[in-house]
Amino acid sequence: MTATSPARRVLLAAPRGYCAGVDRAVIAVEKALEQYGAPVYVRHEIVHNKYVVQTLERKGAIFVERTEEVPPGNIVMFSAHGVAPTVHEEAKTGRLATIDATCPLVTKVHKEAIRFADEDYDILLIGHEGHEEVIGTSGEAPDHIQLVDGPKDVEKVEVRDPSKVVWLSQTTLSVDETMETVDALKTKFPGLISPPSDDICYATQNRQLAVKQMGAEADLVIVVGSRNSSNSKRLVEVALQAGSKASYLVDFASEIEEAWLEGVSTVGVTSGASVPEVLVDEVLEWLAQRGYEDVETVKAAEESIVFSLPKELRRDLRAEAGEL
Secondary structure, X not given: OOOOOOOOEEEEEEOOOOOHHHHHHXXXXXXXXXXXXXXXXXXXXXXXXXXXXXXXHHHOEEEEOOHHHXXXXXXXXXXXXXXXHHHHHHHHHOOOEEEEOOOHHHHHHHHHHHXXXXXXXXXXXXXXXXXHHHHHHHOOOOXXXXXXXXXXXXXXXXXXXXXXXXXXXXXXXXXXXXXXXXXXXXXXXXXXXXXXXXXXXXXXXXXXHHHHXXXXXXXXXXXXXXXXXXXXXXXXXXXXXXXXXXXXXXXXXHHOOHHHHOOOOEEEEEEOOOOOHHHHHHHHHHHHOOOOOEEEEEEOOOOOOOOOOOHHHHOOHHHHHHHO
16 A cells, blocks of 8 residues: 555444344254254245355255245244245145244234234235245235335325225335335325334344445445345445445455455445354455455444244154154
8 A cells, every 4th residue: 555545444334244033043943953953944045145045055954945845744944034824824735844933023014914904904015026025924915915116116006995005014125215115105195004113124224224324434335145135235225325436245255346446445344134244254354455454333223132933943843743
């Protein structure tokens, strides 16, 4: 570095990485493998992170896309994103013992959907089409729920009774974009009711807040996370909206390109809610080797939430599966 070169530093977002729901789900798979032995089948990726899935596969987890792929008499775990009631029925029909690792915050949204459907509301679910969480929530009340995939979808929304309409949301969305969609819906339906409590999870909001705080100072923001992770992709968007000149999503430090650092004095680093800290450490080491050794933490919130493990782990599921 020459005398005229700007000082190089890293702004490290806090909180980042694992949220309570992801931690619970990953530990649930590990505990199931310890207690019952391999294989333990998992329907869809337990969380949206390539490294986590590969690590659990090496330990004996088998990830499947459809319940029907699991041989009868085995154990299947449902991912943190939740599943529709029809999936529970598929497992029962397939003679499978189940472990439900759905994040409790996603379960909360499911219960809201059931309650409002029972009261005959039209439910406008804000979320991304095809996301597992949206599929699971929609499955709770398919006749009452219609998906609203951002502000662009609002124009086409039709309801039976504008005085009986409520909005719910996928838990991993951008807070700002969600509220933009809600505002557009309220303009169209002034009587629109909000959920009893915020559907976007605390971890998603906190990670976005930290990125907002560092985004204006960072020339570049590196988000560690997988491309199928909704909350990780939102962090890239939030960084750019906050003022960062560039932002990229990477699974591993090896994916960072040297060219991204040209003219960059301040690099922001964060990670999605399904990312283990070891991957962030590798990114920090990669940056340190290139002169970005000064690391400053940008703290947006404290997190102390812990969820108990699925109750099914307290039973002898192998015996139960054998009897089905």
